[in-house]
Amino acid sequence: MSRVKQLVQSYGSHIAVPWRSDAAAAQRVIFCVYNENEELRLRAKVDEFELATRQAGHTWVLFDLTDSFANWLAPQRYAKSYYEKPHLLSPLLPRFLTHITEEFTTFLEAKQVGEDSVVALKGVGSLFGFLKVKEVVDKLAPLVKGRLLVFFPGSYENNNYRLLDGYDGWNYLAVPITADKDL
16 A cells, blocks of 8 residues: 555544544644655545545645745745845745735635634645745644644654755644554
């Protein structure tokens, strides 16, 4: 069985467990952690995560961050300058986080996401070098009343997450689910 298929099964087992209504925002976050080399396979199987969610009696919506940086930067007045001199971009990155938060809020309202919903976040690897996933999750998790599922290309070990195995790791209270086991 493929590692992505194992991840789907682990996720399905976890999402089928009844939810506590008194969980804090950080405790309502689920990280499906997979090797970054499996990105295309995982994207091809996202529908299976949706199916597992629906079989557990929950609704599903998918928010894709893949093109968020390009969509944010393109209309900027000095976008061409930022491509030529990327070091000028650093002071603007907090605005990028604000942009993501606003887009996410609009998305949740449009989809009428409720307490029984899983909001899946795909494309977090595209944040690499711009924002830390922890910053984004800290902003988005309180906006989701159900569960926030983050498809996380990287590694998880000893309660430590590493995006694309490139950043120093960071701790987070989320529930980690891996292909090996769900924890």
